Amino acid sequence: MSLLDRHLGIERIGVSIDPVRPVRRAIITHGHGDHARSGHGAVLATPDTIAIMKARYGEDCAGSFQALEYGTPLMIDDVEVTLFPAGHILGSAQVRLRHGGETVVDTGDYKRLPDATAQPFELVPCDTLVTEATFGLPVFQHPRPEAEVARLLKSVADNPTRAHLIGAYALGKAQRVMSLLRHAGYDRPIYLHGAMVELTRLYEARGIYLGPTRLAIEAGKGELAGEIVIAPPGALKDRWSRRLPDPVLATASGWMSIKQRARQSGVELPLVISDHADWNELRETVAETGANRIWVTHGREDALVYWCQQQGLEAEPLNLVGYDEGGEGGE
Amino acid sequence: MKRFAALLELLALTPSRNRKLEALVTYFRETPDPDRGFALAILTGALSFKNVKPAVLREVVTREVDPHLFGLSYDYVGDLGETIALIWPHHGHQEDLPGLTDLIELLDTTAKAKIPELIASLLTRAALNERWALVKLATGALRIGVSSRLAKTALAEFSGRDLQQIEEIWHGLTVPYTELFDWLEGRRERPDIAHEVRFHPLMLSNPIDEANDLPKLDPSDFVAEWKWDGIRVQLVLGQGPASLFSRTGDEIGGSFPDMVESVFGEAVLDGELLVGENLEPASFNDLQQRLNRKTASPKLIAEFPAFIRAYDMLFDGREDIRPLPWSARRKHLEAWLANNPQTRLDLSPVLPFAGWEELADLRRRGAAEQGHEGVMLKLRSSPYVPGRPKGLWYKWKRDPNVVDAVLMYAQRGHGRRSSFYSDYTFGVWKGNELVPIGKAYFGFTDEELRELDRWVRTHTTNSFGPVREVAKELVFEVAFDSAQVSGRHKSGVALRFPRINRIRWDKPAAEAATLADMQIFLEAT
Secondary structure, three states: OOOOOOOOEEHHHOEEEOOOOOOOEEEOOOOOOOOOOOOEEEEEEOHHHHHHHHHHHOOOOEEEEEEOOOOOOEEEOOEEEEEEEOOOOOOOEEEEEEEOOEEEEEOOOOOOOOOOOOOOOOOOOOOEEEEEEOOOOOOOOOOOHHHHHHHHHHHHHHOOOOOEEEEOOOOOHHHHHHHHHHHOOOOOOEEEOHHHHHHHHHHHHOOOOOOOEEEHHHOOHHHHOOOEEEEOHHHOOOHHHHHOOOOEEEEEOHHHHOHHHHHHOOOOEEEOOOOOOOHHHHHHHHHHHOOOEEEEEEEOHHHHHHHHHHOOOEEEEOOOOOOOOOOOOOO | OHHHHHHHHHHHHOOOHHHHHHHHHHHHHHOOOOHHHHHHHHHOOOOOOOOOOHHHHHHHHHHHOOHHHHHHHHHHHOOHHHHHHHHOOOOOOOOOOOOHHHHHHHHHHOOHHHHHHHHHHHHHHOOHHHHHHHHHHHHOOOOOOOOHHHHHHHHHHHHOOOHHHHHHHHOOOOOOOHHHHHHHOOOOOOOOOOHHHOOOOOEOOEEOOOOOOHHHOOHHHEEEEEOOOOEEEEEEEOOOOOEEEEOOOOEOHHHOHHHHHHOOOOEEEEEEEEEOHHHOOOOHHHHHOOOOOOOOOHHHHHHOOEEEEEEEEEEEOOEEOOOOOHHHHHHHHHHHHHHOOOOOEEEOOOEOOOOHHHHHHHHHHHHHHHOOOEEEEEEOOOOOOOEOOOOOEEEEEOOOEEEEEEEEEEEEEOHHHEOOEEEEEEEEEEOOEEEEEEEEOOOOOHHHHHHHHHHHHHOEEEEEOOEEEEOOOOEEEEEEOEEEEOOOOOOOEEEEOOEEEEEEOOOOHHHOOEHHHHHHHHHOO
C-alpha cells in the first residue's frame, strides 16, 4: 500500500490533501475554492495560503492553522511533509511526503512559466508523482503571456472609445494580469470589480506590485472608454457590465486557446494566459521528476496517462470527485 | 496571409454583425487584387483544392502526432481545423508565409504526392493564428459565422452598389473576381454574364401566423398549393446545357443527369425537385439517396428517377417576367409547358378553396392522408421578389407530430457547440428495452444546452469513444414532420426533421412512448 491513497489521503497519519469534504486534518495546496474548503479541523498550508483562506472564508474557517514555509521539512509521526512552490498562484505548494525510503509528490495545480505574483515552481524528484492535468491534451501549448498582453494593449490602442473588460478569476489570475500589464509598461489605473479588491490588497500587502487601481463602480461611464476593467468571468455578461462603454469582452484563461470555446462564451478577445502547466510542461515535469509511477488527477487524464504509458511509466487516472470537470475551478 | 488570418480571426470572434461588415469592408478596401478576390472566394466557399482534403491534413498531422492523442484532442476541440492548428508540434522561425495568392497557387498546382510535405512546411512556418487560417482555407470548412450573404453585403457596402445587382451576376463570375471589383470600383460596366449560367436569387416565403395573419388576409387574394417535400431548385434552360441550381445557387445538375438531359426549351423555372416513377413523388428518404452525390449510377437513376414540379416562371424565353403578377406568370408557365411538353417536368396544381376554414381542413387532410408537409399561400398580385419579402408568400406547415422519447446517448457537438454534449439519440420502449428512433441537435436554448450537458456528464453510464451512454431517465418531447419505415434504425422507424420540442425534466422515463405508439405516424404517410 502506498503512502498516499487514491483519494489523496495519508492514512498512517490521518491527513488528507485538498479534501472536498470537511476532515479532521488537511494539507491545503493553494487557496482556490476547489482545493481549499472551509470547515476542516486543522489545516497545514503555506503562510500565503492561510492568509488567502482567512480572507475568503473568514478567520475561523478551520479549527486551527499551522503555517509551513517552503522547503522546511515537518515530521508528522513518521512521515516527513515538505511544501515546495508550485508556481500556480501566490502561496501555492506541491506536497512532498517521505516515509521509509518512499517519496511521493502531489503537485497540486502548477505551472512552470515565470509569474511575478507566485513563488516560482521548483522541480521535486520523487518515486510517485501525482500530477494535475487541467490542460492534459497536446492541443494545449500555451503562448508566452507577454505576447498575449501585447495583443491586449494593441486592442486597447486600436479601440480608444471602448472599454476592455477582462474576465479573470478573482484569486490569482486577476493579479497576474495586472502584474503582466505593469511589466509591459502600462501605467494607467486598472479598474476592478468589487469582488477583486480584497484579494488584490492581500497580494499588495505581501509585496507584489500591481500599480494604481480603482473601483469600476465608482467611475462614470464616459471615464471607462479606453480603459481596462477586470471582473470575474461571471460578471462579463451580467448587468454589472452594462455600465461599460461598448466593452470588448476579453477572458484570460488557458481555455481561450480554443477559438470555438471563446465564441461560445461570446469572448471577442481571448487571452491565453494560464496558471496551469500546458501539455509540454506536464510531460517535462513527469520526465524530470524521475518518477516511475504517475497518478493523473483532475483534468484531461486520458491523454497524459496514455503518454506516460507510452514512455514505459506506470500511470493511472485518479478520478477524483468534486473537481470541476469544465476546469473553470482553478483557472 | 497575415492580413487574411487576422481578418478570419476577427470574423470568427466578433459577435457583432456590424463589426464583421466593417472588417470586411476595410479588408476589401485595403487589399489589392487578386488577394481580396481569393479571400472573397474562401469566405463564400467558392474555392476548393482537388489535392487538399481533410484526410490529407489528418495524415500530415498523424505523422507528427500520435494518432490516439490526436483523436482525443479532436474529440475535445470538436473542430478539425482548430485541432490541427493547435496540436501542430513544430514551431519554426516563423518566416513569413507566402501571400494569399501565391499560397493558393501553391496548393492548387502542387502535385498530390508533394502536398503533405508542402502543408507540413507551411504549418511549421506559420504563427498560431495563421496555422488556423491555413487549415481552414485548405479544408474549406470555415465555421466562423460568416455567410456568403454577409460577404456580398459587405461588397455592396464597400462599393455603394445594390446587393441585388451583385447577387444577380454572382454565379457567372469566376475567382478571383477581378472584373467584379473593377465594376464595384467604377472602372468598368457591370460584367455581362450569360443568361444561361446565371442563378436568379429565389423568392422565399414566411411562415404564417395563424392567429395574427390569417384574419387580416382576404382568401380571394391568394392561391394555395401543396408544400412539396423535395428540394427547391431553379432550372435554367437555354442554348447550352440546362443548369440546375439549389436554393443557395449551387449547381447540382451533376447529380441529376437524367433530369438535366431530358428537359428542353428556353426559360428559367422555379420548382421542387422530387423523385418517383411517372411523376409521382416518392418519400424524401428516396430523394436523399440521390442528394450530395457527384455522379449518379444508372441503377440509382432507374430506381429513383428525378423530376421537377414547377410552380413559377422567372423568364419566358429571354423575357424577364419577374415584375408581372403571379397570375400572369402562371399563365406564361402553363402556356410554355403546353408548347414544350416534357417528361420530367410538370405543374404544381393550384388548390381550390373558398375560405381559410376550408383551406385549414384541406391542409389537415393532406397531411393525414397523403403526408403533405403543408400548403403554400401566394398573393395573386405579387411580383417575383428575390429574398424573403413580407406579405407575399406564406408557408402554412402541418402541425408537427410529437412523441415523448427517452434520451439514450449523447455526443459532443461541433462548431459553435464543440465540447458540449449536444447531439442526442433518443428512443422509445419496445417491451423493457429502449430502441433508438432518431437523433436531434437542436430545439433547445443555449441555457438548456448547458443544463443538458451537465446532466449528461453526471449521468454517464458508459462511453464509446466520443459517445456517452446515459442513464435512461430523461424524457424529451420530440417534434418531427413525419415518420418513415427505416432499415437503418433498430426500431425500424426514422423521423423526418426531428427536434427537441421540450425537455420533460418532470416526466418519468417509464411513461415515454412505445414502439406501438409510433405506428400511427407511419400509417399517416
